[in-house]
Amino acid sequence: MKLTLRVKLLPTPEQASALEATLRACNEAANHVSAIAHTTGTKHNRALRAETYTHVKHNWGLGAQAAQHVIKKTCDAYTALTGSLKAGNLGRPGSQRHKAATGKPITFRRHAAQPYDDRMLSWQMEQRTVSIWTTRGRLKKLPFTGDDHRLRLLALHRQGESDLLTQNGQWYLLATIDVPEAPQNPDPHGFIGVDLGIANIATTSTGHRHSGRKLNRTRENDRNLRTRLQKKGTRSAKRRAKRHAGKEARRTRDINHKISKHIVAEAQRTGHGIALEDLGGIRERARLKKPQRVTINSWAFGQLADFIAYKARRAGVPVVHVNPAYTSQECSHCHHIDKRNRPRQAVFTCRSCGFVEHADLNASHVIGRRGWTTWVRGAESQVPALTVVV
Known part of the structure; x- marks a missing residue:
């Protein structure tokens, strides 16, 4: 069973500034990619990457993995929008809500979450620190904190990517874990x-x-x-x-x-x-x-x-x-x-x-x-x- 654990980071002011600059650059790049996807109708990851990867990587100072995650994040947003339109969650075609959703590119907030894979982020569980990529270089020995039980689960069952985000001046990593389920009771009493x-x-x-x-x-x-x-x-x-x-x-x-x-x-x-x-x-x-x-x-x-x-x-x-x-x-x-x-x-x-x-x-x-x-x-x-x- 997949769950998402929220892990609080404890950056210094200089480190927080680097993290903020990274989120800002990634989301500005994502908005650029989104505008191209909306204009050209290219919304599949491989095709959109061929059109935008080099420009995104060089103009916003992103690493190779970060640039690919920015493009994939944009494609995922359009996939989610398509699903909502098909499900009728945004009104019927021709309605105001439908036109508002499809008439302009998807935009990403300045501090929207950015995914990180293991090439961009490494965990040192015993020291309770992470090493994380930013546009100003890699931040090493960045401390994090959390409940002991949840951190044990994180050490044992972490899988896949983690998302960097900020809320009210605090910094977090959302890490996915896959914990085993107990065998379901086949014969409940009621x-x-x-x-x-x-x-x-x-x-x-x-x-x-x-x-x-x-x-x-x-x-x-x-x-x-x-x-x-x-x-x-x-x-x-x-x-x-x-x-x-x-x-x-x-x-x-x-x-x-x-x-x-x-x-x-x-x-x-x-x-x-x-x-x-x-x-x-x-x-x-x-x-x-x-x-x-x-x-x-x-x-x-x-x-x-x-x-x-x-x-x-x-x-x-x-x-x-x-x-x-x-x-x-x-x-x-x-x-x-x-x-x-x-x-x-x-x-x-x-x-x-x-x-x-x-x-x-x-x-x-x-x-x-x-x-x-x-x-x-x-x-x-x-x-x-x-x-x-x-």
């Missing part, structure tokens, strides 16, 4: 249903509720602060908003890691599988009031589902994805479906059999039962190769 929601971020059919009440107040304060800073619009307000956005994302990631770890550990301990709702297209399907739309769309439920999936794969816990339709309206006892079964947000009262339970807990039981049905029918979920940054 499935723990996980209901995702607003008042409770995650509710399991075993009775655990990960409350979102305190967190929702914090998120509302975050939104209010973000609104005030956007209205102010000064340079300092924009800087503060940027710092605060990073803090929000880190807090969300941390909470999702903790929730997913607890759910997977419980499933592994009890010999159960995990049943999740299929969240694909949930924002388009959901019919919610405006305040609810803001709340539910601002939480990374997809990230939480991905964290549960990859942790489950590492632990050998089977995961299934079920149809989310009517899970909040179906009775977990008699399976009667009626929107009147849920008179209030937290209350479920079956209009047929009179069963009463907390609404989120009832929904998690329904999801767990659907997960077992899916498993028995032999349609267990095959979680794709994930590229989760941990």
